[in-house]
Amino acid sequence: MSLFSARSAKAQMRDFNTMVGVVGGTNLGGTVKQFITQPGALDLLVYRRWKGTVAALLYEHHFDIREFRGLEWYVGAGGHYGMWRQPNGEPPWVYKIDQDYNAFGVDAIVGLEYNFNRSNFYLGLYWKPAYNFPDFTDFWGDEAAFTLRYSL
Template sequence: MKNLFIISLCFLSIGFVAQAQTKKPIKKITTTGKTTPAKTTTSTAKTAATPTTTKAATKPVETDEKTGVKPASKSTKQTKSNAGNTTSYKAALGLKFIYGVALTGKVFIKENAALEGILRYNGAGGLGSNIAFTGLYEYHAPIKGIDGLRWYLGGGGHLNHFSWKDSDADAVTTFGVAGVLGLEYKFANLPLAISADWQPAYIISSPSGFSAENGGIGIKYTF
């Protein structure tokens, strides 16, 4: 009986050992199975987070395009559309009347400063021919309330040549200084400007004296 009891205990212990060895892999498999979904969930969370980040990155770009690019393009279009309505110009050629006929040319060297040259012919009432050249430096300033209207003031040099028509007297050439005071209006939609000015001169050479018959009404083609 003792031997039979000992043998049965041996079999029971062997059975417990066998069961313990078979249960260990099952626990490992179970734990592995538990961790695998966790990893899958983490990767899923990462992949789900990726498009969310992409959407967040694209939203500011869309906002910038709505607020920044479109207004800039509109202002550019407005600038182009207003380019033909400017009341300023760089240079001009034209004619001036009243004290004879004069050919004028003006070039702006600054926004409010210009050089003007005036070549005038005057028949002197049929007595002869009078040719004069005046070079001026002019300062321009706008008149508030009227777009395109400016006043100008300046000074420069004056050269005059007079020859008699029916006389043996010698021709006379004089020189002196000149001033100018006038108004000018530039049309907004046309390359034209009109002006009215007075250009007094003082003759330094002999015979010296003051000359007030200079200036007139002018019209110029602007560039």
């Protein structure tokens, strides 16, 4: 390994482990991302959707886009659990909510994240398709959102 390679590898290493932020798009909520390895992170998303509350825990593997300084993409998977309480909930799979609904399932995620001039602020965009079990077996392919995160 040359001296140049060692310097560039060190320059791209993270000097933080945790990010907190907000999520907005088809959902609205918050996020906490904890890096557990250099490229790997656990991402907890808690958000409102269809007047209910959903929590998703995902593992994400990050990859640098070397041609664009500060930009990286990630891919991952995990699971979610959602709750809709009558009479306020509006899940799309029921005509009229007359009982409480809970749904859980598996998720995939793919996204981009951009760091502003080596600051603590990151702007991201993701697409997170999901599949529900058992009562509401259905594919949710429309979930996409922007994130604004701050590294601690």
